[in-house]
Every structure is written in structure tokens, then in C-alpha cells.
Amino acid sequence: MLNYIWISLIVFGVVVAITVDLNDQSSNKYRNGMEFQAEIQLQKPFGVGVNTSQDATLMVSRAHFEQFYGPKTVQHDTILQPASVTLTKDGSGTILLSADDHTPSIWKEMSRAAVTKDKLSGKILSFTRGGDDRTMEAIIVFEPITFVRIKQVTQAALDYATMAVNIALGLIGIMALWLGIMRIADEAGAIKLLARVLRPFMKFLFPDVPSDHPAVGSMIMNISANMLGLSNAATPLGLKAMEELDKLNPRKGVATNAMCTFLAINTAGLTLIPATAIAVRAAAGSSNPTVIVGATIIGGLCSTTVGILAAKLLQRLPVFRKQLDGTEEGAKP
Amino acid sequence: MLKSLVSFLSIIAIPVLIFTFLLWGIFKRVKVYEVFVDGAKEGFNVAIRIIPYLVAMLVAIGIFRASGAMDFLTIALNPITSLIGFPAEALTMALMRPLSGSGSLGIMIELMKVHGADSFIGVLSSTMYGSSETTFYVLAVYFGSVNIKRIRHSLPAGLLADLAGMLGALFVCRLLFF
Numbered sequence: 001m002l003n004y005i006w007i008s009l010i011v012f013g014v015v016v017a018i019t020v021d022l023n024d025q026s027s028n029k030y031r032n033g034m035e036f037q038a039e040i041q042l043q044k045p046f047g048v049g050v051n052t053s054q055d056a057t058l059m060v061s062r063a064h065f066e067q068f069y070g071p072k073t074v075q076h077d078t079i080l081q082p083a084s085v086t087l088t089k090d091g092s093g094t095i096l097l098s099a100d101d102h103t104p105s106i107w108k109e110m111s112r113a114a115v116t117k118d119k120l121s122g123k124i125l126s127f128t129r130g131g132d133d134r135t136m137e138a139i140i141v142f143e144p145i146t147f148v149r150i151k152q153v154t155q156a157a158l159d160y161a162t163m164a165v166n167i168a169l170g171l172i173g174i175m176a177l178w179l180g181i182m183r184i185a186d187e188a189g190a191i192k193l194l195a196r197v198l199r200p201f202m203k204f205l206f207p208d209v210p211s212d213h214p215a216v217g218s219m220i221m222n223i224s225a226n227m228l229g230l231s232n233a234a235t236p237l238g239l240k241a242m243e244e245l246d247k248l249n250p251r252k253g254v255a256t257n258a259m260c261t262f263l264a265i266n267t268a269g270l271t272l273i274p275a276t277a278i279a280v281r282a283a284a285g286s287s288n289p290t291v292i293v294g295a296t297i298i299g300g301l302c303s304t305t306v307g308i309l310a311a312k313l314l315q316r317l318p319v320f321r322k323q324l325d326g327t328e329e330g331a332k333p
Numbered sequence: 334m335l336k337s338l339v340s341f342l343s344i345i346a347i348p349v350l351i352f353t354f355l356l357w358g359i360f361k362r363v364k365v366y367e368v369f370v371d372g373a374k375e376g377f378n379v380a381i382r383i384i385p386y387l388v389a390m391l392v393a394i395g396i397f398r399a400s401g402a403m404d405f406l407t408i409a410l411n412p413i414t415s416l417i418g419f420p421a422e423a424l425t426m427a428l429m430r431p432l433s434g435s436g437s438l439g440i441m442i443e444l445m446k447v448h449g450a451d452s453f454i455g456v457l458s459s460t461m462y463g464s465s466e467t468t469f470y471v472l473a474v475y476f477g478s479v480n481i482k483r484i485r486h487s488l489p490a491g492l493l494a495d496l497a498g499m500l501g502a503l504f505v506c507r508l509l510f511f
Contacts, residue, residue: 001488002472009393013400020401152399160395164387168380176376181351183372184358184365228343233350239379239478246479253482260487263475267431267468267491268498272339274463280442281459286450292460295505299464303498310493314486323485 017149025146029070030110032144035125036068037137040085040095045133056085058097065104074104081107085124093124095140113148171235178236182218191217205265205308206258208248215244219262226266229273238266251326257315264307270300379478386477390469394432403428419503422448426458427499431468431492438462457506465498 024030039059058081065074081103087093097103097120099111111120122142129136185191195202195216202209202216209215218241225234241262249256255263274296281289314320358365397403406428411421419427422444429437441458448454468491476484 001486002482002484005488006389006393009397013393013396013398013402016402016405017400149400153396156395156399157392160391161388163395164391165384167391168384168387171383172377172380174376175379176373179375179379180369180371180373181354183368184363185354186372187363187368188354188358188361190354190357225346228339228346230343230346233347235474236376238475242475242479243375243379246481249479253480255476255481255483255485255487259476259481260485260490263472263487264490264494266475267466267471267487268494269464269466271463273343274459275343276438277441277459277463280438280445280462281450281455284442284445284450284455286445286455288451291451291510292456292463295456295460295502295509296463298505299460299498299502302501303465303494306497307490307494310490311486314490317486320486323483 013153014150017153020149021147024148030106030145030148031068031142032146033141034068036122036140036142037064038140039130040083040127040136040138042085042134042136046087046129046136050087050089053084053086053096056083056095057081058083058095069104069106073106076102079104087124087127091126093127093138095122095124095138096120097122109148110142110145113145113151114143174232175236175239178233179240182237182240185217186214191221193217194220205261208256208258209245210248213244213248215241215248215258218244223265227270227272229271229275238262251324254323254326257311257324260315261308261311264311265304268300268303268307270297270304272297382480383474383477386473387470390473394436394469398433398436417500417503418507420454420457422454423457423461423503426461427495430461430465430499431495434467434470437467453506453510456510457503460502460506461499464502465495468492468495 028034041057041059043055058079060079060081062074062077062079065079066072079102081097082100083095083097085093085095097107097111099108099118099120103111107120111118114120120142122140125139125141127136127138182191191214192212195211195213198216198220199211202220203211206216206219218237222234222237222241225231225237242259245256245259245262246252248258272293274292277292277296278289281292315324355365358368403425407421407425410428411424414424415421426437426440426444429440441462444458445455450456450459468488472484472487472491476482476487
């Protein structure tokens with residue numbers, strides 16, 4: 001199951017990226033090699049600073065921009081794009097655009113895929129001086145931009161691999177803290193007591209787990225931490241519970257029914273206080289950020305109920321039962 | 334009233350829990366320091382064990398997100414989901430939620446910027462964000478920590494739960510805020 005989902009995410013992603021890139025290529029979305037006309041406002045008057053780079057502003061009207069790149073490519077009526085310009089004596093030069101918040105999205109896309117990252121370069125083929133000694137009309141050809149999506153996909157693969165390691169390493173400290181505390185609670189008998197209090201409930205959810213097993217206490221603490229929105233504590237407690245559940249696992253490497261039910265509850269994510277969502281709403285200027293609390297609890301109850309039912313029903317399907325018994329085709333004896 | 338009680342609980346829960354367990358341990362004559370260090374030693378191993386599973390999962394999701402495949406999926410599913418009154422904007426949210434926590438957080442912020450935090454779309458997207466978890470991430474971390482590769486029915490169960498959560502959120506929001 002996971003094999004197929006995993007490979008589909010990758011294949012679907014790469015195929016879409018290549019298709020979109022080829023389509024952009026054939027329609028020349030980025031207008032490679034085409035001459036773009038723009039007014040440039042220089043910082044220094046003409047004649048000063050030839051052959052050195054200087055700050056300048058590119059000014060393009062919306063109508064002109066959309067005529068060149070196609071409709072719906074800009075939000076603002078006039079584009080004022082900061083750039084650095086180098087002019088040479090023979091009347092040509094180079095230009096370098098650094099993308100910022102006001103840059104039109106197509107230029108942002110182009111600069112992300114440019115040779116030097118986030119800086120879109122171009123050649124000034126020729127220019128004519130405007131009314132005063134600092135403005136000019138220039139003809140620009142930007143560097144050719146190709147395979148934008150596939151470059152992004154490659155970058156994402158590398159970035160996410162690094163991110164995965166960072167997330168795991170970030171867990172070390174908090175894992176150590178909670179595993180240490182849990183070991184004390186375990187030796188003191190607190191975990192067993194907790195399990196005894198909620199015995200009937202846990203017996204229904206996890207019939208395969210003996211009710212005085214340490215896994216039960218850990219699971220209760222993980223679920224409570226999740227409900228209170230304490231994700232920092234919930235993950236270590238959940239991993240502790242998984243470790244305990246794995247001690248009851250006759251076939252290492254294959255998930256047990258109890259694990260699947262436990263994870264169904266975890267992925268359903270019932271929270272009494274959706275702290276992140278509330279914080280984002282407050283930051284976005286909501287007049288009542290906590291208005292979603294009731295709705296969130298109902299949504300969480302829906303997903304938790306369906307998650308438990310689905311786990312309980314699916315575990316009876318022959319295909320999943322066989323994996324547990326080790327009698328499926330191709331299994332090692 | 335209930336809201337402030339729950340938020341009070343979530344603030345004091347961790348310190349109270351740690352304090353109680355420590356006191357309990359001392360009361361039961363557990364050698365607290367030695368036992369703590371013994372338990373904490375495992376933290377490193379667990380975190381390291383997760384790495385390959387997390388890399389595999391996050392790289393696949395990263396490729397999927399960067400390719401823009403989500404846009405196509407949204408376009409393909411929209412005719413079906415609009416039959417039950419699922420707004421197209423929230424559909425992206427519903428599809429992203431089980432895949433990526435940071436991705437769905439970004440979508441929620443973006444939707445609130447465009448439509449306003451108190452608009453129907455704003456309320457709906459934040460309800461959806463709050464009423465579910467990042468299924469793929471949780472599965473990778475939890476099963477990875479005990480080296481489990483065959484996860485059996487937990488993925489379909491998790492995705493069905495997500496579907497129910499999204500539909501529940503939509504239903505409640507339509508009832509209360511539409």
C-alpha cells in the first residue's frame with residue numbers, strides 16, 4: 001500500500017513537472033530570446049560610471065507587460081523593479097534584477113530558475129536617451145529560462161531530505177527528556193495505575209494489549225497530550241507507546257492491529273485547543289480567532305470516530321489479516 | 334468558561350506531570366537520577382532510527398508539492414466535490430492537510446490573506462487545519478521509530494479519518510458560519 005502511494009507521489013510529481021516544462025517551452029512562456037522594451041531610470045547621469053554597475057529602476061506599464069508576457073501576469077498598474085545596470089561605451093550593457101515582494105510573479109519564477117539564484121540577468125542590446133540625463137529607453141533580452149519546474153523538483157528533493165534529518169535531530173533532546181521521565185514513572189508504577197483507571201475504554205480499543213501493559217499507559221498519555229495540543233510532549237510519548245507495542249509484536253517489521261488503531265487515533269488528531277490555527281487567525285486580523293474551537297472539536301470527533309471504525313473494520317479484511325499471520329503470498333517462511 | 338479551563342490545563346499539564354512523576358518516584362524510592370539517565374539514553378537511538386523513514390516520506394512529498402501536481406489534482410477533483418458544495422479553495426487545503434503540515438499551514442495563511450480571516454473560506458480552512466493531523470508524517474515517524482515497513486491498513490484508516498474530518502468541518506462550518 002505504502003509502496004504504491006510513495007511511488008505515485010514521486011512519479012506523478014516528476015511527470016507533471018516535465019509536462020509543464022515542455023508545455024512552457026513550446027509556448028515560450030518566458031519569452032526566451034525576445035526583445036523586451038522598458039524605461040530605465042538611472043541613479044547617476046549618463047557618462048558617469050561607464051563600465052561599472054549602478055542601481056537603477058526599471059519602469060514598465062501594466063499594458064506593455066501584459067502585451068509581452070500575456071494577460072494576468074501583473075497585479076500593479078506600473079511595475080517599478082529595482083535592478084543594477086552596467087552600461088558600456090558602445091551603447092549596450094547588462095542588467096540584473098533582484099526579485100522582491102513587488103516583482104511580477106513571472107519574473108520571480110524566472111529568477112528562481114536563473115543561473116545565479118534569485119537574480120535574473122539580461123543583456124541591454126541598445127538604448128536611447130530619454131528626456132533628462134538619467135532616463136533611457138532600453139531594449140533588453142533576458143537570459144534564457146528553461147525547465148523551471150524540474151529544477152524546483154530537484155531542489156525540493158534535496159531540501160526535504162535535509163529537512164527530514166533536521167526534524168529527526170531536533171527530536172533528540174525532547175525525546176531524551178520524556179523517555180527519562182517516563183522511565184521514572186514506569187518504575188514508580190504510575191503508568192500502570194493510569195492504565196487501570198481507563199481499563200474498560202482501552203480494552204475496547206486495544207483488545208490485544210494486556211490491560212496492565214506499560215503500552216496502555218503511554219498511549220493514554222500520548223492521546224491526552226494530543227487533545228491538549230501539547231505536540232512537543234505527544235510525539236515522544238507516542239513513540240514510547242510504539243516501542244511498548246512493538247514488544248508485543250510477534251512479527252517485527254509488520255504493524256499489529258493495536259498499532260494501526262493507535263495511529264488511526266493519532267492521525268485523526270482530535271484537539272480541544274487548535275493553538276496553531278487560532279494563532280494564525282489572530283495574526284490575520286480576525287475579530288474572533290477562537291470562533292473555530294467548537295467546529296474543530298466536532299471535525300476532530302468525526303475523523304477520530306471514522307478512524308477507529310475504519311481501523312477496526314479494515315483489520316478483518318483478508319489481505320490485511322494475512323500480513324499479520326504471515327500467510328500472504330511471497331512471505332518468507 | 335470551558336475554553337479557558339482547557340487552555341489553563343494545557344499550560345500547567347507538562348510541569349505538573351513532570352513534578353508528579355518525580356515526586357512519585359522519590360516516594361516509591363526509585364533512584365530517580367540514575368533511572369532518568371537510563372531512559373533518556375534511548376532518545377538518541379529513536380531519533381536516529383526515524384531518519385531514513387522520514388527522508389523517504391518527505392522527499393516524495395517535496396517532489397509532489399514542487400511539481401505543482403496539486404493544481405492538477407484540484408482541477409480534476411473539483412467537479413466532483415463541488416456537487417456537495419465543497420469550495421474549490423478549500424479543496425486544496427483538504428488535499429494538502431494529510432500530506433504536509435507546513436504546506437497546509439501556508440495554504441491556510443494564503444486563503445486568509447485573500448479572503449479574510451472571518452470570511453467563510455477563512456473559517457473553514459482554519460477549522461480543517463485544526464481538526465486533522467499530518468497523516469503521512471505521523472505514519473513515517475511512528476512506524477519508523479520501531480522499524481516497521483509493512484504498515485497494513487493504517488494508511489487507508491488514516492486517510493478515511495482525514496476525509497471524515499474534512500467533511501465534518503465543512504458540514505459544521507456551513508451550519509454555523511455560512
